Each structure stands twice: as structure tokens, then as C-alpha cells.
Amino acid sequence: MGQYAAARQQQDRPLLQASAWTRDFVRQVQRDMPSFMTADVAPSSQLTYDAGVQRFERFCTVAGLSLPPQSLDVAEFIACMVAANYKLSTIAVTMASLRRWARQRWPGEAVMDAHEVQLALKVARRLAVRHLRQKLPLAAADLVLVLNALARSPTNNFIAVRDAAIFTVGWAGLLRSSDIVGLDWQDVHFTQEGEVMLYLPRSKTDPGAGAWVFLGSGCEGGVHPAAALRRLQQLAGGAAAVGPVFTAFKGSTSRLSKSTVGPRLKKALAKAGVPAAEMYAAHSLRRGGATHAASVGVHLRLIQVMGRWKSDAVRAYLYTSPQQLFHASSQMLRPA
Numbered sequence: 203m204g205q206y207a208a209a210r211q212q213q214d215r216p217l218l219q220a221s222a223w224t225r226d227f228v229r230q231v232q233r234d235m236p237s238f239m240t241a242d243v244a245p246s247s248q249l250t251y252d253a254g255v256q257r258f259e260r261f262c263t264v265a266g267l268s269l270p271p272q273s274l275d276v277a278e279f280i281a282c283m284v285a286a287n288y289k290l291s292t293i294a295v296t297m298a299s300l301r302r303w304a305r306q307r308w309p310g311e312a313v314m315d316a317h318e319v320q321l322a323l324k325v326a327r328r329l330a331v332r333h334l335r336q337k338l339p340l341a342a343a344d345l346v347l348v349l350n351a352l353a354r355s356p357t358n359n360f361i362a363v364r365d366a367a368i369f370t371v372g373w374a375g376l377l378r379s380s381d382i383v384g385l386d387w388q389d390v391h392f393t394q395e396g397e398v399m400l401y402l403p404r405s406k407t408d409p410g411a412g413a414w415v416f417l418g419s420g421c422e423g424g425v426h427p428a429a430a431l432r433r434l435q436q437l438a439g440g441a442a443a444v445g446p447v448f449t450a451f452k453g454s455t456s457r458l459s460k461s462t463v464g465p466r467l468k469k470a471l472a473k474a475g476v477p478a479a480e481m482y483a484a485h486s487l488r489r490g491g492a493t494h495a496a497s498v499g500v501h502l503r504l505i506q507v508m509g510r511w512k513s514d515a516v517r518a519y520l521y522t523s524p525q526q527l528f529h530a531s532s533q534m535l536r537p538a
Contacts, residue, residue, distance in 0.1 A: 239306060254299030257283075270308045273316030276300070280322040283330075290330040297323065337483040339521045340467070340490030344476045345373055346424045348467075351474040360452035363433050365466050368448055370430040372463070372487035375400060375415045376495075376509035379460040379484035385447040387438070390431060395419055398428040413510050460484070493521040 218227075231238075261279045262269065283293050301314045313319070348369060355362035372382045381402055391399040396419035403412045417427040435443050437452060446457040464484035471479035488509065495505050506516045 236306075250295060251299035251302060254296035255303045257296060258300055270304070270311060271313055273313050273318040276313060276316075277318040277322035280319070280326055284326050287331050290327060293323075293326050293330055337486055337489070338478070338481045339493045340369075340373060340482060340486040342425065342490075342494050344471065344474075345369060345490070347474040347476060348470045349424055352470065358437065360437050363430075363437055364448060364458075365470060367430040367434045368463060369467060369470065369487060370425055370427050371400070371417070372484075373491045373494075374417050374425060374427045376488050376491040376505075377415070378488055379463040381415075382463060382487075383446070383448050383458045383460045386445060387435070387443045387447055390435075390447060392428055392432070396426075396428050398431060415508075415510075463487075489521065492516065496520050 258271075258276075258279055261267075261282060262271065262275070265275070265278070267275050280293065280297070283296065288296075297314065304311060304314055349366055352362045352366045368382055371377065371385075372379070375381075384402065384404070385400060389401040389403065391401070393399065398417045400415040400417065401412060402415060419426075419428065431447075434447070435441070438447075438449075445455050448458040450456055450458055450462075464482075467484060467486065468479045468482055471482055492505055492509055495508065496502065500508075502516065505520075509516060
């Protein structure tokens with residue numbers, strides 16, 4: 203665990219004791235407060251929130267409304283989003299962004315919680331477009347099919363080796379696509395027992411503190427994270443490899459885009475003969491790993507820690523298949 207302590211120490215910044223604070227230091231912090239107060243979410247989430255606010259500001263401009271908004275203004279904005287066929291999930295995220303924005307701009311105001319707004323949201327939940335099909339989690343058996351198909355490529359096929367490592371690490375580590383492509387070789391630590399430790403300098407739920415991901419040496423039907431990463435490391439220069447773990451091609455120093463992970467997974471699933479490949483996305487890795495962990499008896503609290511969830515949102519990631527529901531119903535219908 204020495205590597206764990208060393209890497210954590212590198213993240214520490216020197217402490218400036220309160221006795222050394224100067225007037226200039228305090229004033230600089232005061233000037234930076236607006237930026238400081240918006241750092242409670244990950245940069246990617248901030249972009250989504252900004253888009254929601256910009257959407258509302260555009261509405262106010264077109265409608266000739268002034269700020270701060272009135273509750274009826276917000277209700278009409280929600281009605282416009284419904285009429286424009288925005289998905290219910292987009293409306294929900296937009297309203298979350300507006301609540302956060304309003305609290306920062308006009309502390310003490312409760313416009314977003316007014317009766318008109320809540321009534322408009324209730325109507326939106328009935329009328330707005332919904333996601334008709336949720337992306338499926340990647341099952342362990344299907345992951346093995348994909349890995350076996352990729353293994354049939356030549357051992358020096360960089361793309362095949364890279365994709366195998368992406369899918370294995372993403373699934374076993376319950377990683378988001380941004381976590382996967384954000385890895386650098388200095389964040390990867392192999393143990394003598396065949397395990398691997400990954401350090402995420404930043405994560406969506408806690409962009410400041412970072413997080414450790416521990417991947418065991420167990421070989422679930424051919425799923426072996428350390429071996430997959432070592433094969434990729436050999437093609438990237440061996441133990442001396444530096445820079446991004448996942449790049450577009452061999453020898454490149456450009457980090458792979460997170461938008462690449464989903465299409466690569468769909469292509470690999472289709473090639474391996476997995477049905478309905480279009481029903482999978484990059485998040486299928488994270489959701490599939492969590493679902494598999496629950497199915498083999500890993501406690502929900504540990505799954506929450508493994509996936510770095512800060513709340514019970516982990517429950518929404520656990521997939522219950524139709525077969526499991528049929529089995530549960532059959533148990534219920536048995537004679538007492």
C-alpha cells in the first residue's frame with residue numbers, strides 16, 4: 203500500500219497556516235468566491251447546468267421577460283419545453299440547473315418551488331417525451347464473448363488490445379467513460395498478487411479529492427483487469443509507458459475521447475454476436491459491473507463504495523431481468 207500513500211501525498215497541497223494569512227490573500231479569496239461556489243459539481247455537469255440556464259435565458263429574451271423570474275414565467279418555460287418535445291429527463295436536469303442558478307443569483311427566493319412551477323412539472327411528467335428504452339447493462343457472459351472475439355485478433359493489434367482493456371477495466375471498476383479515458387499510466391499500480399490499483403485524480407461525484415479503484419486478481423470467466431492492462435502497457439512502451447492509458451492509435455499521445463467508448467462497445471458486441479447491440483452504451487459497463495456484483499452476493503454498501511456513489515442512486519443501476527421477475531412471480535404463486 204506504499205504506492206497508495208505516495209500518490210495520495212502527491213495530491214496534497216502545502217498548508218498555509220491562518221497566522222500567515224494576509225489582507226491580500228483574503229481579498230483574493232473573496233474575489234474568487236463566485237468561482238468557488240460553482241465548484242461543487244464536476245466540469246461536465248457544470249456544462250450541462252450552464253446549457254439549462256442558457257435555455258431559460260433564451261426563453262426570457264424571446265418572451266420579453268426580465269430577471270429575476272416570476273413563478274409563472276418558469277411554469278411557461280416548462281410548458282414550452284414540453285411543447286418543443288424535450289425529453290422528461292432533460293426537463294428535470296434543466297430545472298435542477300435553474301434551482302441552483304436561482305439560489306446563487308437571488309438567495310432567499312423560492313420561485314422554483316412555487317405552486318405554479320410544481321403544477322407545471324406535474325403536467326410535464328404526464329405529457330413530456332420519455333426515454334422509451336433504457337440502455338442495458340453488460341452481462342458478464344456477454345463481456346466474455348466480446349473479450350474472446352477480440353482475443354482472436356493478432357497479439358500486436360493495438361486497437362483490439364486497447365478495447366479489451368477498456369471494456370474489462372470499465373466493467374470491473376464500475377467506471378464512467380470519463381474515468382476510463384482520463385487514466386494515465388502513472389495512475390495505474392500493479393501488485394505482486396495480480397491485482398491492480400487505479401487512482402482517479404478527479405471523479406464526477408468528487409472532482410477535488412479523487413478516488414482509488416481496487417481491481418482484484420479473480421478471473422471471472424476470462425475477465426482479468428491486470429492482465430488486460432499489462433498487455434496494453436507492453437504495446438505502449440512497457441513499464442516506462444507514460445501519458446494517457448487509452449489513445450486513438452499506437453504511439454499516439456492524444457487521449458481517447460469519452461464519446462468513443464460507447465460506439466466501440468456496440469461494434470464489439472455486434473461482432474461477437476450479442477443480440478440488440480444498439481441497446482448498449484458506455485454506461486452499460488458501469489451498470490453491468492454493479493449488477494453482476496449484486497448477483498454474486500456483494501453487499502450493496504460495498505457496491506456503493508466500489509462505484510463511488512454518494513447516495514442510494516446505486517439502486518437505480520441494479521438491473522432486474524425479466525427472467526428474475528418470472529422466477530420471483532412463480533415463487534409467489536406456489537401453494538403455501
